[in-house]
Amino acid sequence: MVNDRLVKAAHQQPVDRPPVWMMRQAGRYMKSYRELREKYSFRERSEIPELAVEISLQPFRAFGPDGVIMFSDILTPLPGLGINFDIVESRGPLMETPIRTQGQVDKLTPLEPDTAVPFVREILTTLRREVKGQATVLGFVGAPWTLASYAIEGKTSKDYAIVKKMAFSEPQLMHSFLQKLAAAVSRYMVYQIDCGAEAVQMFDSWAGQLSPWAFKEFALPYQQKIFQAVRAARPGVPLILYINGSAGILELMAQAGADVISVDWTVTMAEARRRLGPQLAVQGNLDPCLLFGPQTLIREKILEIIAEAGPTGHIMNLGHGILPTTPEENARFFFECVKSLSAPG
Incomplete structure (x- = not known):
């Protein structure tokens, strides 16, 4: 039996209940993941297909979500352009040589996914085979502004002072970099779809740090360019946009061209629906910290969000990634609560 709730909800088609998955679904809150983290670096965990598949499937086996997202990182394609990095535990990404000049931008190479990220094909094709249609397999990418940051x-x-200084004092340099990133991200999204992703989420995690004017100048046009290119190349595949701290720019996000806007917890779902308009599906938006609370409160807030979102066009999720110290039993309860809403029979 095929579980296509997520795809249907993204296209605002009727479903028996909201589909449910979690951002950062595979990861640090799970004991099984922490055991692998002790043995392998982040790059190994995300770029060795067997490890990435196992980590992607851990929450699928444990909780049965409606979406299974590939374990990876938004920075994964950057070495294919000539931007090398490492990810250090507890510190995050560190760039080998930060991009600061036009000369560096000019030297960047076009992304060739089969050469730069061949493991992505194996990860996604294996996930499709293992999931067997019981959930939607999601890919994901970083948006140009966040990758540039x-x-x-x-x-x-x-404070993003360095990247904002470049944007405001050297806009031509910034735009030339963002254009190259947009071309790479467009190609990477299409590649993920061709490798098996049935939906793709774009994270512009740090675009919420921009003023509305700067967002319209340096983030929105490149989101639009990518979504237009991917929709033209692979029509029908749901495209999702998430921005952390997006309460001030929801109306602008509605112009990006995504099918689904993933909402953080700083607005009610009712307000998000009103401001985004009826043409868009929504995703979210439970505060991840609520998963530290009592299960009675978790259930109350889940039901509140679902009621405000309405019967169609809603994917239940958190408003940001699940936190590392979240009790695993509360993550389980989150899924079970939403799944219990299925119509009998």
């Missing part, structure tokens, strides 16, 4: 800052940042 990492590449220019050289690491995670609290």
Whole structure:
């Protein structure tokens, strides 16, 4: 029996209950994942197909979500452009040489996915085979602004001063970099679909740090370019957009061209629905910290979100990634609560 709830909800078709999965679904809150983390680096976990498949399937086996997302990282394709990085436990990504000049941008090479990220094909084709239609297999990518933020800052940042300084004082340099990233991300999204992804989520995690003016200048046009290119190349595949801290730019996100807007927890789902308009499906938006609370409260807030979202066009999810110290039994309860809403028979 095929479970296509997520795809149907993304296209605003009727479903018996909201589909449910979690951002950062595979990862640190699971004991089985932590055991692998002790043995392998992050790059090994995400780039050795057997490990990435196993990690992707751990929550699928444990909780039976309606979406199984490939275990990877938004920075994974960057070495294929000539931007090398490592991911250090507890510190995050570190760029080998941050991008700061036009000369560096000019030297970047077009992404050739089968050469740069051949493991992605094996991961996604294996996931499709293992999941056997019991859930939607999701791929994901980073958006140009967020990828540029990492590449220019050289690491995670609290104030994004370096990347914003470049954007505001050298806009031509910034746009030339974003254009190259957009071409790479477009190609990478199509590649993931060709390898087996049945839906793809774009994370523009740090675009919420931009003012509305800067968002319209440096983030939105490249989101639009990518979604237009992917939709033209592979029509019908649901495309999802997530931005952390997006309460101030929801109306702008509605212009990006995604099928689904993933909403963080800083607005009610009712407000998000009103501001996004009826043409878009929504995803989210439980505060991840609620999973530390009592299960009675978790259930209450899940039902509240589902009621506000309405009967069609809603994918239940968190408003951000699940936190590492979340009790595994509460993650299980989150899934069971939503799945219990299925119509009998």
